[in-house]
Amino acid sequence: MDKRQSTELLFELSHPGRRAHRLPVCDVPVENTLPASALAEEPPPLPEVGEIDLIRHFVNLSTRNMAIDTNFYPLGSCTMKYNPKRHERLASHPGLADLHPLQSDDSCQGMLAILWEMQNLLAEIAGLDGVSLQPAAGAQGELTALLVAAAYYRNKGEKRSRVLIPDSAHGTNPASAALAGFDTVSVKSNARGLVDLDDLRSKLDDRAAVFMITNPNTLGLFDDQIATITDLLHQRGALVYLDGANMNAILGITRPGDFGADMMHYNVHKTFTGPHGGGGPGSGPIAVRKQLVPFLPTPLVVQTGERYALDFDRPKSIGRVRSFFGNVGILLRGWLYIRTLGPDGLREVSENAVLNANYLLSRLKNVFDVPHGDRCMHEFVASARALRRERKISAMDIGKRLLDFGYHAPTVYFPLVVPEAMMIEPTETESKETLDAFADALIRIRDEDADFLHNAPHDLALSRPDEVKAAKEPILRWRAD
Ligand SMILES: *Cc1c(COP(=O)(O)O)cnc(C)c1O
Numbered sequence: 001m002d003k004r005q006s007t008e009l010l011f012e013l014s015h016p017g018r019r020a021h022r023l024p025v026c027d028v029p030v031e032n033t034l035p036a037s038a039l040a041e042e043p044p045p046l047p048e049v050g051e052i053d054l055i056r057h058f059v060n061l062s063t064r065n066m067a068i069d070t071n072f073y074p075l076g077s078c079t080m081k082y083n084p085k086r087h088e089r090l091a092s093h094p095g096l097a098d099l100h101p102l103q104s105d106d107s108c109q110g111m112l113a114i115l116w117e118m119q120n121l122l123a124e125i126a127g128l129d130g131v132s133l134q135p136a137a138g139a140q141g142e143l144t145a146l147l148v149a150a151a152y153y154r155n156k157g158e159k160r161s162r163v164l165i166p167d168s169a170h171g172t173n174p175a176s177a178a179l180a181g182f183d184t185v186s187v188k189s190n191a192r193g194l195v196d197l198d199d200l201r202s203k204l205d206d207r208a209a210v211f212m213i214t215n216p217n218t219l220g221l222f223d224d225q226i227a228t229i230t231d232l233l234h235q236r237g238a239l240v241y242l243d244g245a246n247m248n249a250i251l252g253i254t255r256p257g258d259f260g261a262d263m264m265h266y267n268v269h270k271t272f273t274g275p276h277g278g279g280g281p282g283s284g285p286i287a288v289r290k291q292l293v294p295f296l297p298t299p300l301v302v303q304t305g306e307r308y309a310l311d312f313d314r315p316k317s318i319g320r321v322r323s324f325f326g327n328v329g330i331l332l333r334g335w336l337y338i339r340t341l342g343p344d345g346l347r348e349v350s351e352n353a354v355l356n357a358n359y360l361l362s363r364l365k366n367v368f369d370v371p372h373g374d375r376c377m378h379e380f381v382a383s384a385r386a387l388r389r390e391r392k393i394s395a396m397d398i399g400k401r402l403l404d405f406g407y408h409a410p411t412v413y414f415p416l417v418v419p420e421a422m423m424i425e426p427t428e429t430e431s432k433e434t435l436d437a438f439a440d441a442l443i444r445i446r447d448e449d450a451d452f453l454h455n456a457p458h459d460l461a462l463s464r465p466d467e468v469k470a471a472k473e474p475i476l477r478w479r480a481d
Contacts, residue, residue, distance in 0.1 A: 010057055013053055070305060072405050074425055076414075076425040080427060081248070084340075091333055105307075117335065122266060125338075127257025130287070132297045140284050146177060147318045149180075163183070166188075204236055215256075229304045240260055243264070283327040297341075301325075352428035358375060361380045378425060381424075395413060397453040401457065411425075
């Protein structure tokens with residue numbers, strides 16, 4: 001087998017006594033300062049391989065990654081856009097990269113200035129008043145904002161136990177609500193894929209604390225009833241939370257605060273180009289309206305005169321939700337992105353993201369079912385429902401086969417309101433040629449033999465790992481036996 005496709009572990013390549021390199025014996029007398037009790041009896045059982053085998057092992061492994069830098073990555077909802085390399089270079093500047101979070105405020109004024117400005121930029125883009133940069137990702141932003149909402153109601157002496165969530169929402173929404181101690185109530189989508197207002201009205205009473213809405217939603221549709229929805233909630237004294245995962249569609253075009261949201265999170269790694277995938281690294285700042293600012297996590301970055309400092313004197317705060325200041329490395333790249341593009345550039349990002357998605361939609365809407373397929377925002381959801389019924393070809397089969405063509409699969413089986421869902425988000429950084437080639441691949445796959453598709457991918461080292469078993473019985477270390 002081609003070594004590049006090998007799945008052998010370094011341990012399996014090991015031969016006793018092999019060395020990567022040999023250094024001359026040290027002729028400087030060394031005193032062993034460790035007590036005998038602290039010394040191991042024998043060296044640890046590490047793999048013993050030659051340097052060239054070691055290098056080939058890792059270099060070949062690295063070529064098996066599918067990444068935004070190697071392949072088109074239309075993973076819906078995740079906004080896998082290009083991560084500009086200029087930001088990597090600037091973020092690795094020693095003045096930024098070598099900072100330690102325990103340094104005094106005085107010795108890291110530059111970084112504090114950046115974080116302070118980032119708070120203000122994110123407040124402006126949100127149309128809201130205060131920002132906490134602490135949450136480590138969108139999901140933690142949701143949890144943090146709900147804890148802020150709970151503190152706000154506690155402070156007002158109001159008991160509100162419910163969080164209302166549309167059935168098209170991301171799974172983190174109900175999970176965050178449950179973690180924050182709320183009961184979750186699901187609100188139906190209507191035939192247009194938007195919030196069913198009658199269902200919302202029927203579930204709305206004085207127990208409602210927060211309505212969590214994703215807008216544009218996970219079907220790639222902007223809910224044009226949003227003003228009515230936020231009015232309904234506010235009349236009941238409830239708050240509106242915006243899941244900001246889809247901000248890539250509306251930057252500089254509309255602001256959540258302007259359409260009535262009281263709190264929101266950003267996914268800086270999605271919208272503002274933090275390199276991400278496989279679970280991190282993320283950054284999920286939250287922005288809130290004035291009445292919620294006192295409850296934001298501590299510390300916030302503040303400016304006094306020409307100096308920047310961390311403000312810990314915030315008696316109503318819910319406290320800390322993460323160590324230090326959040327994921328500064330991602331915040332920094334986000335700040336660079338926003339500062340580089342400016343207001344007009346950000347607006348262009350969203351316009352092109354929406355244009356690219358609509359172009360792909362127009363090429364694919366007669367190839368697959370697209371339940372809400374007239375127009376979309378920055379992503380759309382196709383369905384393999386008919387293919388499954390007629391030819392037993394599933395969304396999973398199509399996603400797996402795309403890997404053979406060098407494309408990352410779209411998000412499949414989400415949102416749950418669309419059977420056999422394939423959620424496609426091209427992002428603004430892809431060319432027309434890439435989009436055309438991807439559409440051509442999908443069209444070709446649709447016409448392939450079902451049995452051939454059931455066994456895809458055919459050209460990768462691993463074909464169909466048992467994902468359930470991998471999650472339930474993860475084997476995370478090598479054992480000799
Ligand atoms: C990605 C995403 C989240 C969760 O954000 P993380 O940063 O991955 O924690 C929440 N909602 C939607 C719609 C998302 O796409």
